[in-house]
Amino acid sequence: MGERRVAMVTGATRGIGKEIALELAQNGLDIAINYRSMQEGMEDLKKEIEAYGVRCEFVGADVANFEQCENMVKETVEKFGKIDILVNNAGITKDGLIMRMKKEDFEAVIDINLIGTFNVTRNVIPYMIKQKSGRIINVSSVVGVAGNAGQTNYSASKAGIIGFTKSLAKEVASRNILVNAIAPGFIDTDMTKVLSDNVKEGINAQIPLRRMGNPKEVAKVVKFLASEDSSYITGQVINIDGGMVM
Numbered sequence: 001m002g003e004r005r006v007a008m009v010t011g012a013t014r015g016i017g018k019e020i021a022l023e024l025a026q027n028g029l030d031i032a033i034n035y036r037s038m039q040e041g042m043e044d045l046k047k048e049i050e051a052y053g054v055r056c057e058f059v060g061a062d063v064a065n066f067e068q069c070e071n072m073v074k075e076t077v078e079k080f081g082k083i084d085i086l087v088n089n090a091g092i093t094k095d096g097l098i099m100r101m102k103k104e105d106f107e108a109v110i111d112i113n114l115i116g117t118f119n120v121t122r123n124v125i126p127y128m129i130k131q132k133s134g135r136i137i138n139v140s141s142v143v144g145v146a147g148n149a150g151q152t153n154y155s156a157s158k159a160g161i162i163g164f165t166k167s168l169a170k171e172v173a174s175r176n177i178l179v180n181a182i183a184p185g186f187i188d189t190d191m192t193k194v195l196s197d198n199v200k201e202g203i204n205a206q207i208p209l210r211r212m213g214n215p216k217e218v219a220k221v222v223k224f225l226a227s228e229d230s231s232y233i234t235g236q237v238i239n240i241d242g243g244m245v246m
């Protein structure tokens with residue numbers, strides 16, 4: 001292979017994003033790690049990635065802020081020369097039943113999860129169009145496919161990502177840019193650590209494989225969607241959920 005491909009992963013300081021960054025690095029890609037806030041262990045993550053013989057740089061931006069995303073993408077292209085793969089992973093939850101949900105909590109989730117996906121993609125697309133190639137992988141959720149009580153904001157944002165993915169896939173296919181979404185089920189990260197053991201047991205009972213997934217199991221699918229092996233797949237939503245939604 002000639003020059004290395006470059007992947008930008010948003011929200012990659014922990015959880016699923018971090019595992020995606022490690023997995024892509026292990027497969028020989030240079031990595032731009034987007035972060036919103038500096039975290040303990042970030043330098044260790046950089047060292048771990050560089051140990052695979054690839055380059056790793058941190059690029060800061062709150063994905064909900066368009067200007068910050070514009071600057072982040074410029075900075076990444078200045079540092080690496082290009083972006084081949086974009087993984088829109090940054091996301092939050094602010095759960096609550098509709099009767100108690102504050103407008104701010106609805107907006108915050110849409111702003112980060114859905115508009116954040118637009119903000120980064122909108123700034124990366126011109127470079128991909130120019131280089132006539134690219135891969136975009138958006139992190140949705142099974143909740144965006146099937147809904148979940150207490151998550152109207154989150155599932156609206158994740159369903160929005162699916163519509164965004166399909167429309168963009170149609171728009172840029174002729175430019176050799178493939179756009180897909182993944183829909184993880186319940187994955188063991190900080191996001192789900194907040195759930196009580198009772199709730200977790202209830203969830204596991206609804207999963208045919210009877211367990212939560214781990215971030216590595218998500219990262220492996222992203223690796224596939226970023227690779228040549230998925231060259232004829234675009235506009236798809238791939239569930240990674242132990243059979244929870246079928």
Ligand code: NAP
Binds near residue numbers: 014015089141190191
């Ligand atoms: P997590 O452990 O809570 O990590 C979320 C990451 O997103 C953190 O690095 C966080 O950075 C970053 N982030 C949040 N808001 C951001 C912003 N405005 N700008 C930039 N970065 C931001 O969550 P996770 O479980 O790994 O989730 C990753 C993605 O998978 C999310 O999109 C989530 O919705 C989706 N997902 C998760 C599950 C699950 O069961 N865990 C299931 C389906 C889908 P900070 O540390 O600065 O907050």
